[in-house]
Amino acid sequence: MTIPSIPGFTEQRVRVDDGVTLNAAVGGVGAPVVLLHGFPQTHLMWRHVAADLATDHTVVCPDLRGYGASDKPAETGPDAYSKRTMARDVVRLAAALGHDRFTLAGHDRGALVAFRAAMDHPDSVSRALFLDVLPTLDMWDALHGVPAAVGFHLYLMAQAPGLPEEMIQAAADPFFGHFLDAWTKNPDAIPADVRAHYLAASAAAVPSIVADYRASAGVDVDHDTVDKEAGHRLAMPVTVLQQDWGAALGYHAQGLWSAWTDDLEHRTVACGHFMAEEDPELIAEEIRALAGR
Template sequence: MPSTTPSTKPPTIPGFAYHRIPVAADVSLNVAVGGSGGTPVVLLHGFPQTHLMWRHVATDLAADHTVICPDLRGYGASDKPAEAAELTETDAGSTYSKRTMAADIVTLARALGHERFALAGHDRGALVAFRAGLDHPGAVTHLASLDVLPTLDMWDVLHGTTAAVAFHLYLMAQPPGLPEQLIGAAPDAFFGHFLDQWARQTESTDPGTTAIPDDIRAAYLKASREAVPSIVADYRASAGIDVVHDLADRESGNRLRMPVTVLQQDWGPALGFDAAARWAAWATDLRHSTVSCGHFMAEEAPAEVTKAVRDLLTRTGRRVPPLP
């Protein structure tokens, strides 16, 4: 008689092979790789998730593309280096700066044999993708960003009571110590709050189904509670060194020179800014559209996200000369 004991094996993306790839002296990334041929596509997850958020999109794209889904440094099963205690203002937070995390991804792709690749990111992963596009334009052929603004613009638009939706940004921006203690005291409540509040069931959702099923939710919560210091360090970098890097690019006129697709949920007029205009200031070849779902669009509306990525890959873009 077969055992009825529930499996404790962590979920994976079906049909994908798993590897650990060194990307820095003290960091190896957990990565799922599937498919073959076509433009290689790297998919970067957001908060508070892992590479599993791409499971629907990744398996579809793998029919005719090589698809690479890593856990970012500090997340999931990837290594979690301690936030370095740099003393200089220009280096503080560099362990989890988006520049460092973007370099991880370029190194990862090269280790897998891809000098050039398309890049799609959601939430935190979209910020890493954005920085990779600015820092490594010769490597990133196409770029997709899901439901986020560039870091500098995010801080520009948050104000007044509407900023309450982003309370976690301010909490994790604080110096080391208090944020880690508060979140570490009740990690499942903290991270579960965002999984609950940011998802939105739509009329197209089948009855009895959920965008984030129990086993995936459990995997997200387990991974997050094991990574509190590194997740906080990632967010802390976005209130410090990432702003410095973005501001330098804004002032120099550095822009994304590859075809860019931005998808966002319909934030509505309450936040008081034009998201498409914000993105247009950074991208020379931009397509911006809204998706009728919540924040976790790759899990809530995977068909729409997959179509957008496939459409992006067909665009040849305009040749934009590099900065002198």
């Protein structure tokens, strides 16, 4: 299978930790922007946004640790796939490419990594944009009752090693394909070759994807709790774009995000979860606006 690529971008491999090298697509010239993908995707989800931004920004699109063509270390402990570890990877990657300070945007899982990077590395992250996610601590608090069934995968992958990996590996394409189908309002936004790439990349990464989610039910909650109790807040301008899940799940997204930052732009959008692919013009516009703040 030919793997699609972002036109005009080159892929680089950068070592960010002992035995861990990240794959990143890099292109453009100008102020740096780092874009972090979600689940069940790779850096390719940014293909339209990255090509747009590359006209006036240097754009870095990595595959996160455990995803895509990046290394997938074994889950030797709770920190192997903590968002703190994955955020450190991203900061080290950017520094290795010559960017000590940058605008950071993340979608879904990538947004959780971006949140932790912004919290832990405010000297590196100048601005942050989060797409369709809540901070980990708030996400677990928001999920309750029958509506929480939409997040069944969160509970499945939170289980101890063994069962979730075996179940998902036994039906990898239907499992990952379910989310690509259920979470998009415009199926044409993910064409057949890109969908095939996402499914193949995810099937090859089941243990590390599960480890990423398992960390979000454990060590990531601990890290968020420490920050919450200490009153730590994001120090940079923040933009959050989300679907209108609040009415269904019973939470006020803007209010939850406001507890983490004093400089917030929060908006709901009409497209589905995969908004960087469904409405790339909007997302590129929002990133440019944020980078200019």
